[in-house]
Amino acid sequence: MSELFDQKLAEPSPSHSEQQRRAERRERAQRRRQRRKRTAIAVVLSLLLIAGLAVAAFFVLRPLLTDRPAPEATDFPGPGSGSVEVVIEPGTSGTEMGEMLTEAGVVASPGAFSTAFTANPAASGIQPGTYVLLEEMAAADAVAALLDPANKSEVTITVPEGWRATQVYERIAAVTQLPLADVEAAAADPAAIGLPAEAGGNPEGWFAAATYSFQPSVDATTILRTMVEQTVSTLDALAVPAAERQAVLTKASIVEHEVFLAEDYGRVARVIENRLADTEQVNGRLQMDSTVLYGVGKSGGIPTRSDLDDDNPYNTYLHPGLPPTPIGAPGAAAVEAVIAPPPGDWLYFVTVDLDSGETLFTGDYAEHQANRAALNRWLEEHPSSDEG
Structure with a gap:
């Protein structure tokens, strides 16, 4: 016991400079605690201020949110009058149709058409083509009109089995009101109508027997080329070699x-x-x-x-x-x-x-x-x- 007491008496006391450093560390630590406390208080006050502003805004805007109905897309009452021709291209979306019909004066706004398009389960079945519609139609009526084949303005040409080229030309001229000379001139350009080389420049037999639908503005070259393409498609589907096509036909x-x-x-x-x-x-x-x-x-x-x-x-x-x-x-x-x-x-x-x-x-x-x-x-x- 006396040895331990004597040992502690022998340990040196801290110097004055050491005591001063310890005091400075305690002061710095205290200042940091005070800064953190002030920062926390500032954050809390900021949050309270924001919350107060939000509550105030709610009470100010609440009458506007509850008393005013949501704006509705402008729509015509219908049934409409006059007529306008619109072309629905392949791949046209409902939104694009609405914009197109609005520009043409058929419907009052794209939004009205979009709403009517979504409400009609059959709307996705609208086919590409040229349609004759009324102006200023109710959007729902416009959707229904696009689903009605009677409103499609198309050129339909049927080539019966066995028909000769001359008969095809006459039918095209009669249905499209194109001059017969124009149809014959188109047929005389093998490259333009896509006539294969094995035909030897003569399209006889290459205008496939089928029924075709075209836009009203179609030209004779497009019609004849489509008929030739149908024949080529049929021969290809049956795996007829190109060198044998003419003989097969x-x-x-x-x-x-x-x-x-x-x-x-x-x-x-x-x-x-x-x-x-x-x-x-x-x-x-x-x-x-x-x-x-x-x-x-x-x-x-x-x-x-x-x-x-x-x-x-x-x-x-x-x-x-x-x-x-x-x-x-x-x-x-x-x-x-x-x-x-x-x-x-x-x-x-x-x-x-x-x-x-x-x-x-x-x-x-x-x-x-x-x-x-x-x-x-x-x-x-x-x-x-x-x-x-």
Whole structure:
């Protein structure tokens, strides 16, 4: 115990300078605590001030928020009057339609149309096209009008199976009111209408049999190019090589003109293949009435003796092989039949009843002669049917 007491007595006392440094540290620490306290008080006062301003603003603005209704998009009462033509392009959104119709004077505001568009579940089905609408319509009525096909202003052109190019030109001119000369001039520019090189510059057979819809302002070149594109698309879908397209269309056009009943497409296509390959009985001659009639400018009936004697490239009684071009626009069924005809040894066929379309096929010439006799008897009983 005395040793410990003696040891503490022996330890030196802190110097005056050390005591002064300790005092300065205590003062600095105290000043920091005071600054933090002042900062905290300032923050609290600021928050209280902001909260007070927010409460005051609420009470000032509350009457405006509760007493005034939200503004509504301007709308016409309808039903409207006059007329205006608008074009809805592919991919046009409802918002874009509203802006377009507002600019055209059909609806009062884009907002009104947008509201009506959203409210109509069928609105997403509005199709591209040209529409004739009233001016100053109620927005909901404008949406309904765009959904009604009766309001579409379109040029519709139908090309039936078997039609020749000249018939297509006349139909286009009649429907569009374009001069026939303009249509023919467009057809005379193979590059402009997208005619493939294998057509040899002649568009016969390349105007696909189908129904087309165009904008009222369409030109002849666009119409013809669309028809050619449809033919190319069909051939591509059936994997017809480019080098074989012209031959396929030519065969199919003959099938189209020779067949009465759909069930005979394949058999007529097989007759064509067999005749082209035959070197003994028909020597590669198709002997098709349809090509003979095309060559002399006739569109139907039975060839006369004069027609059969006319020496032109389409007279397949005189010339072996295929004619130089198709003889009309084949339908898809005829093209498919040519691509994959059924097996058979048929070289001859004749339609023995021009009313019912009954057609007899055979590979035997004597039997074919008997079938022709049956046709002659039918013609004697129906004398007006052989006029071409």
